Amino acid sequence: MSSSPVVPFSEPPYIAGLPSPYYKPTHLRWQKACREFISKNLLENALQWDTEETVPQHVFETFANAGMLIPSLPAPLPVEWLKRLGIHDILGAVKVEEFDYLHTMIYCDEMTRSGLAGPSGSLTTGISFGVPPILKFGNKRLQERFLPELLTGKKRTCIAITEPEAGSDVANITTTATKTSDGKHYIVNGTKKWITNGIWSEYSSMAVRTGGPGPTGLSMLVVPLKGYPGVTMRRLKVGGQVSAGTTFIELDDVKVPVENLIGTEGAGMRYVMTNFNHERLTIAIGATRQARVALAAATEYILKREAFGKPLVEQPVVRQRLARCGAMVESQWAWVEQFAYQMTQLPKEVADIELGGLTAMAKAQAGIVLNECAQCAQLLFGGNGYTKSGQGELIERIYREAPGIRIPGGSEDVMMDLGVRQLVKNFKNKTQAMERPKGSSKL
Incomplete structure (x- = not known):
């Protein structure tokens, strides 16, 4: 306090x-x-x-x-x-x-x-x-x-799911893992793109296709990366989050022991989707703080910056813009705070079902709020907020980071759609469970 x-x-x-x-x-x-x-x-x-x-x-x-x-x-x-x-x-x-x-x-x-x-x-x-x-x-x-x-951090890892042609569409991943004739290794071929931390990682938890098309053909493997035969990595230049090590990975006949299989073959889609809940909630929390930083910086700026003979904060139009975004960021914080509390009260298997769709929506909404607050801050900073140095440097940087929340970890439109579909699915399942069995005379 x-x-x-x-x-x-x-x-x-x-x-x-x-x-x-x-x-x-x-x-x-x-x-x-x-x-x-x-x-x-x-x-x-x-x-x-x-x-x-x-x-x-x-x-x-x-x-x-x-x-x-x-x-x-x-x-x-x-x-x-x-x-x-x-x-x-x-x-x-x-x-x-x-x-x-x-x-x-x-x-x-x-x-x-x-x-x-x-x-x-x-x-x-x-x-x-x-x-x-x-x-x-x-x-x-x-x-x-x-x-x-x-x-203990002696070795580093990353999650490697996204591919050039399969981002939010996880079920259509094409990187293959084919067993050798003696059954002792998988041979992995394909590409992974936009893999955060990949360039520094000795290992990755990687989504691969071990079976036929669609989600039932996916599995997860621990695939060695840095310095491993058949693995080529290079950093990607992206618009925001430039220090996070976004990486392009090429896998050319990479030999991975079958003992590196995570869980069972064909269960990879479930593993990936379960993991997404934690990823999306933490993204939502961080993005909400980013929005808060931008808005607080703008508030400090309008308190001291003068235009037309008085501080900007005395201009009603400025206060209106700030109030609108302030309401958004405080509402978004209340939502993620509520989520965190619910996670402390629900068993994980229940939380995955009840909160999965809502988590996707919270992540998407966090990106929207960040975009609005960063844009508000940039407009209030004026030319300073559009300059890559000086007192508006941080605001210019934050605004460039907004797409890095709205796209990775499940793009905004897909997340909103997923959220509603999951809520409807839960509703239908609960409704069906309440219906009396066919042939029963009981009310």
Whole structure:
């Protein structure tokens, strides 16, 4: 809770001093510890590193050594594994066994306080989305081989699903994994595109086609990347999130042991879709903070910038624009905050069904809100917000990042459609379950 005046829209209400039903002392301790660590080790230089398009390796190592990559995993955390590795708490602020989705939300929010998704994404995207399939669906032998190094940050991984011709259309992935005649290896051929963190990763949790067309032909493999025979990687130049290591991967007769199969053949589509819920919720949380950073910066600017003989804040049209976006960002925060709380109350299998469609919609809406708030900030900054240096530099950068929320992780239109389809499906299933059995005379 802040004890000094807070710039309007700059902090979530619970930090600004307003009461909330969600947060316990463990969450408030965690927020303070996160802010101190992340401010010192990431945010102070985030804009510079993003300009240079790469966050230095020592930053990743600092976060790994402090256990500060682990909070990017879905909650609850893999407590048994972490304790085996000697990790009992994070920053001394929260025990691994008490970590819940509100802690996750706080972490994602604090990691994006620079206003940029690239610097934090360069550290966390791989472990956040690449490790869960192994944790959730990998057999004990697979976990023993990979988790010790991945959970401690000694090795890096990524999630590799998207292809040049298959983005949101996951069911039509064409990268193939064909078994050798002796049944001991898969031979992987194909391309993956827009793979965040790929360029730095020793491994990937990769969606591949082991069977026929459609979703039932998909599986997931742990495919080695960096320096592995048959794998060629290059960084892609993208409009935003430029420091996150967006990568194009070519796979030419890549030989992968069959023991690297995650779960069972043909179940890959289910694994991918389950993983998307965590990905989309964390994207929504981070994007909401980005929108908040843009709007708060605009608020500070209009308080001091004068035009036509008075500060901009005294112009009704300026206040109207700010109010409209302020209502959007606070409403969006209330939604993701509600999501995080619901995740602490529902069993995962129930949350996947009940919240899956809504999570897709929340992610899409976060992109819309970010776009509106970044555009508002740029207009209020005027020429300064359109300049890649000076006092509007951050605003110009944030506005370029908005498409990086609206497209990756499931494009906006697809997410909105998916959300409604999932809600309708749930409704029909519940309605059908209530209908009396055929031939029954019971009311």
